[in-house]
Amino acid sequence: MLDKKRHTLTFDRIAEEKQQAVIDAAVKEFAANGFKAANINTIAEQAGISVGSMYSYFPSKEALFLTVIDRGGRILQKALKEVVEYPGDIFDKYEQMLRVSISYAKAYPFMNQIYLELSTEGLSHLAAELTMKVEKMTVTTYETLLAEAEASGVIKSSTHRQVLAFCLDNIAMMIQFSHASNYYKERMQLFLPDDKVLDEQEMIDALLQILRFGIDTRTP
Amino acid sequence: MLDKKRHTLTFDRIAEEKQQAVIDAAVKEFAANGFKAANINTIAEQAGISVGSMYSYFPSKEALFLTVIDRGGRILQKALKEVVEYPGDIFDKYEQMLRVSISYAKAYPFMNQIYLELSTEGLSHLAAELTMKVEKMTVTTYETLLAEAEASGVIKSSTHRQVLAFCLDNIAMMIQFSHASNYYKERMQLFLPDDKVLDEQEMIDALLQILRFGIDTRTP
Amino acid sequence: MLDKKRHTLTFDRIAEEKQQAVIDAAVKEFAANGFKAANINTIAEQAGISVGSMYSYFPSKEALFLTVIDRGGRILQKALKEVVEYPGDIFDKYEQMLRVSISYAKAYPFMNQIYLELSTEGLSHLAAELTMKVEKMTVTTYETLLAEAEASGVIKSSTHRQVLAFCLDNIAMMIQFSHASNYYKERMQLFLPDDKVLDEQEMIDALLQILRFGIDTRTP
Amino acid sequence: MLDKKRHTLTFDRIAEEKQQAVIDAAVKEFAANGFKAANINTIAEQAGISVGSMYSYFPSKEALFLTVIDRGGRILQKALKEVVEYPGDIFDKYEQMLRVSISYAKAYPFMNQIYLELSTEGLSHLAAELTMKVEKMTVTTYETLLAEAEASGVIKSSTHRQVLAFCLDNIAMMIQFSHASNYYKERMQLFLPDDKVLDEQEMIDALLQILRFGIDTRTP
DNA sequence: CATGAATGAGTCTTCATTCAT
């Protein structure tokens, strides 16, 4: 199932910085052009190594791609764990989730775009399984958090919990996209007042406000 | 600005069905492989015409792509207008927005994936401007609706209106993606109970419930 | 079994001379360098067409090779039929076989070398089946001829018929190689008197003499 | 003339077994893929040494190849000497020649395939000279044997001696090929009865029978 | 106008050879 080829032992052995240079170049290229249109020669050049070396690190373009996705997945996992362990109630934790999403998007903007592209039919055969594993972890995390929250009486029991989890993740994802890709960044700007740039915390507060108390005037 | 090449006059003159066949084939190919990896020869074959004809209809691959995006944009506009004109208050209209998003996603799943891919840096130079125009219309629509809603006292004035608009559109987009691409469809399934398939209306109701009254137990 | 890819319909449709130019160039290149070391770009150049055309005629290098082998096989078959239908007894027919072998070797020297190379392990997976089919026809032909010869009392019944058939074909093959490849041509010259070049008929006569009456002095 | 580069002094100095491991790996690889397609890195790996060492033993791929051919030639020479010195008349010696050919083919099957490939035009510039030297020795051997045989009245003086020598060597070569390469092995099987596997001695006897007394019924 | 064969620059991948350790 998950035994598709990744990087070789040689790659493991080279200097950490060179590894990072290769991954960075690859992430950037894949993000900019998608899997098929990404150019291995360009990646090698950007990473400052030869094509030959590239192929001694990764048996194929596909293997390089999978390694990249793997790395991204591992970073996401770490971020997720951070959120779960954050102290406080569900609202504190979700606030933290949004903050983490934004910093992840800013730290690894290209990684994010690759995930965006993964939804493409053409790539599903390659990495769907891999990314779906990450999604599954996310789902479980939300479920745990919401179960706890409901048990401790913090959120209404009348709420459809699955839909709520879905909704929370959707918002987090779009926030993430909006801080990673130029396209979604521009789109976000269209919504926001351009005279004063809305700062992150303000947006998070406003979002949480809507989420907690709703927008209907019949609620306080 | 918007004077990039599109289809030729010849394309306008050919039979409506042939036009549609070409567009359909193109949409499918672009959705499956992205712009650069899409194959013009394959599109021609799928559309049942020759490559030569293809190039008498469109001066380049880029032109074909832009025409495709254009068509998609026009369909979206129409859908948007439908929503604005839908009778009722903001909640009725937004409910309608979600319903329209879902049916659009189902009717034009591939079109949706192309929009997903557009966020890619590599394509921004091509069509960002074009799609941003559509996004702008969406923003304006939400602003109008929310201004009206607030004026008529249906929604709390304490709500951050821009963030709310952004949030509403984010949810609508993710719902749309979740009904268009297999990847997002699968992801959605991870959130939902697999014993009984949640029907669309149920999800929409649950979403609106969260939106109107929030999830905090301190609200009724 | 035999459904491996060959040339495309496009190749069938182009002018006969162009087809031949392509096949000739391919045969020459494969003969000179073997399958793996043969250069498609060189073949295209030699044939006076573009690489792109090459690939519109043959889906792969392998397909081109198989087509080449096929053509060669068909020529061999025709030659074989000629021999069977040649009037006279087994000695007349075998004499004709040797003559045909030589003229085939001279007419298609490169084709012969390809067959020589086919014995290589590395190629067996490609074309062994194909060439073995031709070999099988040869075996059957010899068997028929020898059965007839024995029935009509032309050859001794004490002769081991299978070994004889094997021996006759071996000689014919070596004769063929010796007129096709430079290496075997040189080797043959080492055996023959260099003052006067032995002409074909002389060699054939001498061979038949040995075959018919043996070399032992105890036979007349 | 024969001053082409071979192995270095370093190679001479390393352990006998390591030398053999290198040669064995090289022979196998060259036999399987031909000169150009053979992979030096693979040979090194198979021999259990580093590529670097490989290049300290042989200045180039060509040098390795020539060394391989050299070694094969020397083994052949030894075999040839064995035959000449074998006691008995020409028939006893030729019988021994066939036996030696078969055991050589079985002991060094890959070496044989390399010789088969040598006939290729592309390689002639490399090793033709080398192998031709061996062939020359063979020719001389046959000539000596046949001259003796005729002098001692064992073979008919009416036989064309050069053609006979050529014929004897041709048969010996094909027998050798038929025991070395899978392709020729299969071909041989097509000729032989599959119910009972013909043993070597039987085939040799049958061959000699044909050779000595011919197949024409007009001889006893 | 329609066709589809032809083109060739561009891309992935391989491998003989070098060289720092």
Place this chain on the structure above:
DNA sequence: AATGAATGAAGACTCATTCAT
């Protein structure tokens, strides 16, 4: 001497685009 990582030229194959019919 031995190692094996690094190099880059070469070769199989793809595809946007052109153009003769």
